Amino acid sequence: MVRRLAKAIRDAARGVSRTATKAAGAHSAARLKRAQWRYRLLTQLPDKLTGGKLSRAYRAMEVVTREWTVVSPHWPAAFDGLRIGHVTDLHAGELITPEHAAAIVGRLRAHDVDLAVCTGDVTDLHPEHAAEPLDMLGRLEAPLGAYLVLGNHDELLCADQVATMARRSGVKVLRNATVALRRGADALRIGGIEWEQTVAACAGAVDLTCTPSGGSPHLLLAHNPKAFRRAADLGVALTLSGHTHGAQLAIRKREPRFPRRASWRRLHAGPYYERDSHLYVSSGAGSWFPVRVNRPPEVVIITVKAR
C-alpha cells in the first residue's frame, strides 16, 4: 500500500515536471518567435523602407563616453580607485554590425581601465554575431580581466553558444556565480546573474549569487536593473546593468547631475542609489530599433573609491 502510494506520488511528480518542461519549452519558443517578428518588422523593415538611410544614420551616431565616480563604504580598500569599463546592449547583428560592435568595445582601450565588463545583449539574435565584439572584449587585456553576463537577446537562440564563444575569447562568464580577485589580504568579489524578467525572479538569482559561503559580491553584473532591488537589500556596493536602452527616447538632452534614489522609481538610465548601494543603468551602445533621441549610444567608465 505504502509502495503504491509512493509510486503514485513519483508518477505525479514526473507528470508535473514533464508539463513544466513542456511549458518552459513552449514559452521560449514563443519568445523566439516574437523576437523574429520584431526583427523583421522593427529592424529590417524600417531599413528597407528608407533604403538603408535610417540604419546608416543610426550607425553614424557618436558614441558618448560617460564618466562616473562612486564612493562606497562597502568597497574593499585594496581596490580603491578601481576603473571599470562598462559596455552593454551591443545588439550585434544587422543594424549594428559585429565589426561596428567590436569597434565600440575597443573604445575602452583609450581609458586605461582595470576591469572590463559587459552586461549582456552582445548579439541581437544570432549567437555567431557575438564572436567579434567578444573577441575584442577579451583582447582589451584589462589587468583584472573581462567579465560578461548574458542578456535576454543572448538567450534567444542559444545562451550556451554565446557563453562558449566568450570563454574562448578569454572573457569570464558569470552565470549566477561569484569570483574573488585578491590583492594582499583583501578580496574584490564580482558576481553575475542570468537574465531574469521580473523583480522576484531577479531577486531569486541575486540570492543564488550573493549567498555563497564567501559572502556577497562587491560588484554585481545584472542585465536587468530590477536586480538592484534585492542587491541593495544585501548591501552590494555597486550593480551595473543595461537592458532598458534608456528607452531610446528622452525629452531632456542632459543626464541627471546626481544619482537618484531608487525607491519607487523606474530604473531606466544613469546612476541610482539606495542606502549605501549604487546602481548604474547604461543606455547601451546598440539597439534593435534604429532610432535614438537624446539617448546616444554610450560606453561608461566608472571609478570606485573606498570610503
Ligand SMILES: [Fe+2]
Ligand atoms: Fe538590449
